[in-house]
Amino acid sequence: MNEDIELVQKALQGEKRAFEMIIQKYQSPLVNYIGRMVKENELARDITQDVFIKAYSSLHSFRQEYKFKTWLFKIASNSVIDYWRKKKIDVFSIDQQYNLDGDSVPFQIPSKNPSVDKTVELHEVRERIEEVLDKLPASHKELFVWRHINDLSYKEMAEIKGIPVGTIKNRVFQAKEMLRKYMEKDRWDA
Amino acid sequence: MGCLTIAQIYLFIENELAVDEVRKIQRHLSTCAKCRNAVEERRVLVQAADTLPQFELPPDFTEQVMAKIFPSRIPLRVWIRAAAGGLSALTFAFFLFYVLSGKNLADLFVSINKFLLPALRTLSIGVVKAFKLVWHLINIIGQFFDFALKSFGKLTTILSPEVQIGIVTLTLIASTLIFLTVRKKLMFGEKT
Numbered sequence: 142m143n144e145d146i147e148l149v150q151k152a153l154q155g156e157k158r159a160f161e162m163i164i165q166k167y168q169s170p171l172v173n174y175i176g177r178m179v180k181e182n183e184l185a186r187d188i189t190q191d192v193f194i195k196a197y198s199s200l201h202s203f204r205q206e207y208k209f210k211t212w213l214f215k216i217a218s219n220s221v222i223d224y225w226r227k228k229k230i231d232v233f234s235i236d237q238q239y240n241l242d243g244d245s246v247p248f249q250i251p252s253k254n255p256s257v258d259k260t261v262e263l264h265e266v267r268e269r270i271e272e273v274l275d276k277l278p279a280s281h282k283e284l285f286v287w288r289h290i291n292d293l294s295y296k297e298m299a300e301i302k303g304i305p306v307g308t309i310k311n312r313v314f315q316a317k318e319m320l321r322k323y324m325e326k327d328r329w330d331a
Numbered sequence: 332m333g334c335l336t337i338a339q340i341y342l343f344i345e346n347e348l349a350v351d352e353v354r355k356i357q358r359h360l361s362t363c364a365k366c367r368n369a370v371e372e373r374r375v376l377v378q379a380a381d382t383l384p385q386f387e388l389p390p391d392f393t394e395q396v397m398a399k400i401f402p403s404r405i406p407l408r409v410w411i412r413a414a415a416g417g418l419s420a421l422t423f424a425f426f427l428f429y430v431l432s433g434k435n436l437a438d439l440f441v442s443i444n445k446f447l448l449p450a451l452r453t454l455s456i457g458v459v460k461a462f463k464l465v466w467h468l469i470n471i472i473g474q475f476f477d478f479a480l481k482s483f484g485k486l487t488t489i490l491s492p493e494v495q496i497g498i499v500t501l502t503l504i505a506s507t508l509i510f511l512t513v514r515k516k517l518m519f520g521e522k523t
Contacts, residue, residue: 176386266379
């Protein structure tokens with residue numbers, strides 16, 4: 142049996158230690174996702190705490206044919222959206238269309254000054270990603286964070302969002318191409 | 332095979348393609364500098380994205396969350412069990428004392444009573460005296476403020492401000508002296 146499912150069953154039987162193990166396993170991935178989305182360390186911790194409280198209170202509604210990890214990230218995603226709504230921050234729909242879409246993502250002919258130069262140190266690229274990450278639409282940023290910071294598979298992301306894997310892949314590629322564009326723009330503006 | 336699409340590039344970098352597809356792409360990359368550059372450029376981006384710094388958590392974060400989910404409230408049945416346990420232990424201790432010392436338990440209770448009763452008597456007298464003291468103090472303070480307010484009301488209509496200040500000062504001194512005198516009376520006849 143899946144380790145998570147086993148822990149969930151034990152937690153449902155009243156074993157506190159089992160839920161403690163779930164928290165220990167997922168606290169870091171969740172705070173990293175939420176932290177990237179809300180950009181505040183303290184707030185990210187508070188929302189992460191709320192996610193675990195919500196998860197515990199609705200643990201009985203978790204259906205074992207689903208992955209616990211995706212169920213937990215769905216709660217986290219909804220919590221982030223709730224926070225944005227409260228703060229009246231524009232929440233982008235995953236279905237919203239952008240100029241770049243799917244395979245229609247234009248192939249960028251490498252210029253003489255590429256946005257991500259092979260010779261540039263990796264840490265510099267990381268810094269530049271951090272600088273432009275917030276310029277991404279929220280839904281794209283979320284998928285980018287899940288893919289590259291939380292290391293979620295495209296299938297897991299599709300499960301969380303309830304949309305086809307292909308659409309998720311296209312959105313993640315779009316996010317990366319957008320980042321490249323912003324990085325290139327910032328580089329020329331500098 | 333023609334030039335790569337963006338999707339193919341990313342899927343290739345992330346090892347998300349079938350072996351056959353990977354071979355085809357590798358063959359194409361060996362002949363196409365444009366696609367090779369595009370792949371390398373995006374590979375750096377993906378590598379950097381995969382290694383972005385992590386958010387830190389305080390070491391006691393798990394405990395904090397657990398405390399929120401499971402507040403440390405002791406249920407009633409635990410209290411009942413603890414009380415029953417304590418009573419049983421006490422009974423057992425008395426029984427053990429009886430068996431080991433061979434003394435009558437009644438003697439033990441008499442000894443305890445001899446010690447406890449005088450202590451309780453002294454304590455209760457002290458409590459009554461403290462209560463009386465507080466009661467007298469409250470009465471005196473109340474009377475004083477009543478007198479002061481009435482006097483001040485009359486004085487303000489008759490006397491000039493300078494005389495009023497003088498009288499208030501004298502009243503304060505007199506009140507202090509009265510308080511010190513009365514304090515002696517509050518000793519209830521006992522020698523200091």
